[in-house]
Amino acid sequence: AGMSRKQAARARPAGRRRAPSPSAGGGGLARQLRALGLKLREVPGDGNCLFRALGDQLEGHSRNHLRHRQETVDYMVKQREEFEPFVEDDVPFDKHVTNLAKPGTFAGNDAIVAFARNNQMNVVIHQLNAPLWQIRGTDKNNARELHIAYRYGEHYDSVRRINDDSEAPAYLQMEMLSKSEANEEEMKPEKSGSEDETEVEKEAAIQKVCSATGCSDIELVSQVLKVEDYNIDSAVFAILQVKEMEGIGAEEQRDPQSKGQKSCTSALWEDNRSGSRIFGNQSSHQDEIENHKGLAKSSENSRSSKNPKVSKKQKKEQQRLEKKKRQEERHRQKVLANKSNCADSNRRETDSDNQITLVKAMTALNI
Numbered sequence: 001a002g003m004s005r006k007q008a009a010r011a012r013p014a015g016r017r018r019a020p021s022p023s024a025g026g027g028g029l030a031r032q033l034r035a036l037g038l039k040l041r042e043v044p045g046d047g048n049c050l051f052r053a054l055g056d057q058l059e060g061h062s063r064n065h066l067r068h069r070q071e072t073v074d075y076m077v078k079q080r081e082e083f084e085p086f087v088e089d090d091v092p093f094d095k096h097v098t099n100l101a102k103p104g105t106f107a108g109n110d111a112i113v114a115f116a117r118n119n120q121m122n123v124v125i126h127q128l129n130a131p132l133w134q135i136r137g138t139d140k141n142n143a144r145e146l147h148i149a150y151r152y153g154e155h156y157d158s159v160r161r162i163n164d165d166s167e168a169p170a171y172l173q174m175e176m177l178s179k180s181e182a183n184e185e186e187m188k189p190e191k192s193g194s195e196d197e198t199e200v201e202k203e204a205a206i207q208k209v210c211s212a213t214g215c216s217d218i219e220l221v222s223q224v225l226k227v228e229d230y231n232i233d234s235a236v237f238a239i240l241q242v243k244e245m246e247g248i249g250a251e252e253q254r255d256p257q258s259k260g261q262k263s264c265t266s267a268l269w270e271d272n273r274s275g276s277r278i279f280g281n282q283s284s285h286q287d288e289i290e291n292h293k294g295l296a297k298s299s300e301n302s303r304s305s306k307n308p309k310v311s312k313k314q315k316k317e318q319q320r321l322e323k324k325k326r327q328e329e330r331h332r333q334k335v336l337a338n339k340s341n342c343a344d345s346n347r348r349e350t351d352s353d354n355q356i357t358l359v360k361a362m363t364a365l366n367i
Contacts, residue, residue, distance in 0.1 A: 033159060038160065041056060043062055047106055048065045050107045050108075051072070053156040054068060058146060072100075087110070122145045126148070163199050163203060172358075202230065209232060
């Protein structure tokens with residue numbers, strides 16, 4: 001459905017009062033967004049809420065709201081003939097833009113249109129029990145969308161994916177549904193609060209393991225936690241083992257004699273232990289492993305006969321280090337293969353290296 005800018009201006013509630021503090025929460029709108037896998041990211045109700053919300057969508061934070069305000073006003077002044085006819089309350093255009101440039105002045109639909117066009121993006125507005133409003137700043141296909149919420153009749157907030165607490169830009173995109181698809185969506189049960197809490201707990205577990213181990217590979221930590229049934233202590237132990245092997249791998253690069261040797265006899269890789277469950281069972285390589293063992297044993301016996309002064313303790317330590325080096329080489333190959341598969345999967349779900357979250361909608365009013 002289409003709507004002219006003049007109709008949109010009339011539809012906006014009159015007045016430029018400062019918005020109340022959003023501390024009361026989103027209420028019904030928050031539940032409505034949750035059903036779409038979204039949530040409100042509230043911004044202060046200080047009269048700068050529109051530019052704070054748009055800044056959060058665009059940049060991941062609202063600290064540049066004054067710059068966004070000024071750039072929007074400058075665009076309106078340059079394109080005066082497009083905006084002057086829609087100034088409300090018979091206020092002269094010059095006075096209107098002068099007021100709008102002042103921090104804390106409420107901004108409405110004309111400012112959203114100007115912001116969208118100036119940035120060549122579309123702005124989608126969520127409201128309680130109402131169709132989505134899409135203010136188009138460009139006719140380009142696949143243009144970026146900024147999603148904000150309008151509530152209390154005078155306050156704007158940013159809209160985020162339900163588990164997104166980052167300071168990264170938001171990437172939401174409307175996905176228009178057919179009537180049959182919309183009916184199917186209505187029949188799906190809404191996610192319960194307990195499911196949301198479970199997702200939050202999983203994120204917290206990942207952060208705890210990362211903090212305890214110093215590992216920044218979120219993908220690997222998530223896999224290990226899943227295998228260990230989200231037992232944080234077990235996951236920390238497994239990650240530390242992996243890190244230890246990576247350290248040995250660095251030593252291996254400095255020791256050319258160990259290149260080409262492979263084994264998989266460490267406890268981490270035994271049946272039903274973390275390594276085999278995450279990266280696959282190594283039984284298919286058992287014959288190769290046994291051959292390596294025989295060669296290693298023969299070599300060690302030869303060295304032993306040549307150097308009888310080497311103690312049993314030293315020989316055991318040497319065997320342990322060689323075993324770990326061979327194990328790490330196999331592990332490294334597995335990790336590289338796993339990351340490659342994940343990268344291929346992620347590329348199918350991303351757009352220009354940024355994760356897009358689809359927002360299902362049956363209708364939208366275009367302005």
